[in-house]
Each structure stands twice: as C-alpha cells, then as structure tokens.
Amino acid sequence: MGSRVGGFAVNKRGPMRTIIISLTIHSFILITFTSNSTSTIGIIIVLMELGTSAWITNPANQYYLITLKPESSEIVLSFNTALMNIGMTLGAGLGGLVVEYTSIHNLGWIGGITVLAALITTVFSFKVKRLNEHSIYM
Secondary structure, three states: OOOHHHHHHHHHHHHHHHHHHHHHHHHHHHHHHHHHOOHHHHHHHHHHHHHHHHHHHHHHHHHHHHOOOHHHHHHHHHHHHHHHHHHHHHHHHHHHHHHHOOOHHHHHHHHHHHHHHHHHHHHHHHHHHHHHHHHHHH
C-alpha cells in the first residue's frame, strides 16, 4: 500500500516533497510508538501506518535517483537496493543492541531519531543538488 501511495505522491507532488513528508511521518510514528503499546488495536493501527509510511519513500527515492543519473539508472537502482539491505541489517543490529542493553520500549524513539537523521541527510542532499544545478546555470 505504501508503494502505491508513494508512486501517486511522486506523480502529484514530486520526489523531494514525498520523501520529506514520508520520512517526517515515519519518524513521528516511531517516536510515539510506545505511547500506543497498551492497546492491541492501537498497535495494529500504528503498525499499518508505520509500514505504509516506510514504503512511501521507496518509489520516491527510486524516481529521484533515476533523475540524477538517467543513463545509469540500472546501476543506481542496484546500489540503492544493496544499500537498503545494508541499512536493514544495521537497523536490526542496532535494535538488537537496544533490546539487549536497555529496554524494548526504547526501540521506537531510537528508531525515530534514526529516521530523523535520514531526513536531515536527505534535505542536505536536496540542497546540494539545487546548489549544483544553480551553479551550472550561472
């Protein structure tokens, strides 16, 4: 469902806006995750929102990467897939460390902060791209 929403959002709003909004929502859901941990229905709803928001980013990210290097789109997308798998591996490892050395209740806010770091990196990337485009035309 998230990929479908993400594809629709990219067509209507563009990849940059879609990525920023989806990462913001994703982070917010993770940070507030533990506040819904007392309700089974609440957890189910939050998990559905989490899955949707997490996968909205994927088509927007792929579209954005293709626009950066259209002549090498296959290579760019394969690197993206590889890095996504590395990120999931590192996230699982970090989650395991959090559970081992603190409490499972810390997973949400730590994950949310990690997504915020991704958001900051993404916004920085977009600004660098704009500066490069601006300097090319000057």
